[in-house]
Amino acid sequence: MENIFQDKIDKEIRIEPKDWMPEKYRQTLIRQISQHAHSEIIGMLPEGNWITRAPSLKRKAILIAKVQDEAGHGLYLYSAAETLGISRDEMYDQLHTGKAKYSSIFNYPTLSWADMGVIGWLVDGAAIMNQVPLCRSSFGPYARAMVRVCKEESFHQRQGFEILYVLSKGTAAQRKMAQDAINRWWWPSIMMFGPKDDESPNSIQSMKWKIKRFSNDELRQKFIDVCAEQVKVLGFTLPDKDLKWNEERGHYDFGEINWDEFWQVIAGNGPCNKERLDARKKAWADGEWVRAAATAHAAKKSNKLKAA
Amino acid sequence: MSFSTIKHYYGDYGEAKNGAADISTNNQSKEEWPLWEIFIRSKQGLDHKHAGSLHAADAAMAIENARDVYTRRMEGVSIWAVESKYIHASNPVESGSLYDPANDKAYRHPTFYDLPEEVKYM
Ligand SMILES: [Fe+2]
Ligand SMILES: [Fe+2]
Ligand SMILES: [Fe+2]
Numbered sequence: 001m002e003n004i005f006q007d008k009i010d011k012e013i014r015i016e017p018k019d020w021m022p023e024k025y026r027q028t029l030i031r032q033i034s035q036h037a038h039s040e041i042i043g044m045l046p047e048g049n050w051i052t053r054a055p056s057l058k059r060k061a062i063l064i065a066k067v068q069d070e071a072g073h074g075l076y077l078y079s080a081a082e083t084l085g086i087s088r089d090e091m092y093d094q095l096h097t098g099k100a101k102y103s104s105i106f107n108y109p110t111l112s113w114a115d116m117g118v119i120g121w122l123v124d125g126a127a128i129m130n131q132v133p134l135c136r137s138s139f140g141p142y143a144r145a146m147v148r149v150c151k152e153e154s155f156h157q158r159q160g161f162e163i164l165y166v167l168s169k170g171t172a173a174q175r176k177m178a179q180d181a182i183n184r185w186w187w188p189s190i191m192m193f194g195p196k197d198d199e200s201p202n203s204i205q206s207m208k209w210k211i212k213r214f215s216n217d218e219l220r221q222k223f224i225d226v227c228a229e230q231v232k233v234l235g236f237t238l239p240d241k242d243l244k245w246n247e248e249r250g251h252y253d254f255g256e257i258n259w260d261e262f263w264q265v266i267a268g269n270g271p272c273n274k275e276r277l278d279a280r281k282k283a284w285a286d287g288e289w290v291r292a293a294a295t296a297h298a299a300k301k302s303n304k305l306k307a308a
Numbered sequence: 309m310s311f312s313t314i315k316h317y318y319g320d321y322g323e324a325k326n327g328a329a330d331i332s333t334n335n336q337s338k339e340e341w342p343l344w345e346i347f348i349r350s351k352q353g354l355d356h357k358h359a360g361s362l363h364a365a366d367a368a369m370a371i372e373n374a375r376d377v378y379t380r381r382m383e384g385v386s387i388w389a390v391e392s393k394y395i396h397a398s399n400p401v402e403s404g405s406l407y408d409p410a411n412d413k414a415y416r417h418p419t420f421y422d423l424p425e426e427v428k429y430m
Pocket of ligand 1 (some may be wrong): 040073126
């Protein structure tokens with residue numbers, strides 16, 4: 001069975017929910033897809049923080065559309081995970097009890113309007129780097145969800161870069177605000193790719209199963225190379241004194257990442273972990289009566305239908 | 309040829325087996341809204357195509373949610389919603405015996421027939 005399964009994967013035949021699959025493959029996917037879904041949902045919070053304070057009606061409309069997209073991404077992904085046999089409520093429960101993780105990046109605060117620009121450029125940019133290869137993930141429902149997600153992400157990144165571009169042409173205070181936002185988000189963004197390859201043991205099996213297509217370090221390097229060029233267009237700098245083009249490698253060299261900070265944030269000790277989870281739990285609790293009312297309404301209607 | 313009568317939810321692994329070992333899947337609450345499969349016609353004249361699924365309390369809500377989740381960029385002009393439990397699916401284990409018989413019937417395809425060059429428009 002395992003051999004037939006691996007053979008299908010090697011031949012790039014997609015695995016569909018009802019096909020036989022190793023238990024570990026199912027578990028890995030449930031974990032990865034649900035974490036991804038949680039990240040989209042929690043990811044609405046830092047940006048939602050600025051909807052009421054966007055500097056113009058146009059920016060407000062754009063930000064609302066982007067945050068709504070993220071909700072959609074969460075929903076595509078939750079339903080992809082459900083095809084593997086886990087219920088939606090159980091995934092919510094894992095998120096609310098802290099059993100499930102979400103991307104560490106969303107535990108940082110959004111202090112200024114420029115953060116909306118940087119999140120679009122760097123955070124969505126890093127997400128795209130990660131997600132484009134996932135459109136060819138071996139699991140059909142995940143790959144299909146990712147195709148949908150990726151189509152929508154490109155607007156997210158471009159609107160973010162445009163916010164920064166406008167600020168870069170602005171006053172000294174606006175440029176300072178933008179540079180400050182870049183300084184705060186740069187390192188957390190490159191941490192988004194996860195631990196170094198030699199410290200992520202699950203990666204090898206995931207690559208073999210084509211759940212993952214590129215290693216963390218490969219994607220991180222690609223992202224740094226792209227951003228190091230893009231930041232020049234803005235006339236800003238990335239906060240890494242070791243960032244330097246390496247002719248021999250054909251890549252940018254970069255400084256040491258503070259992995260201690262990364263693990264601290266993952267462990268729940270980031271600046272906003274508690275705030276994010278509390279906001280999420282409150283939204284779920286506050287929505288309780290709405291869910292109950294809708295259920296009652298649906299039951300009443302279907303009873304009427306039967307009686308008639 | 310035997311057809312399995314087990315009912316599969318879209319994507320369900322099967323009723324006997326419930327998901328990952330260290331991720332129990334028995335906690336589906338009674339209050340959870342049912343799952344719906346959403347089909348979208350992207351353009352007048354085309355078939356409805358499966359877009360994905362979502363939870364909703366009833367059909368009206370399923371269609372409204374489908375509009376928000378699957379057609380934020382004019383991806384559709386018509387939506388079908390079917391409660392997932394009403395979808396019956398063929399069993400992938402039997403796909404061999406189910407589809408193989410068509411494999412050796414090349415004569416069902418127009419390219420099977422060798423016609424002289426002079427014949428046009430056929
Ligand atoms: Fe994302
Ligand atoms: Fe997203
Ligand atoms: Fe996004």
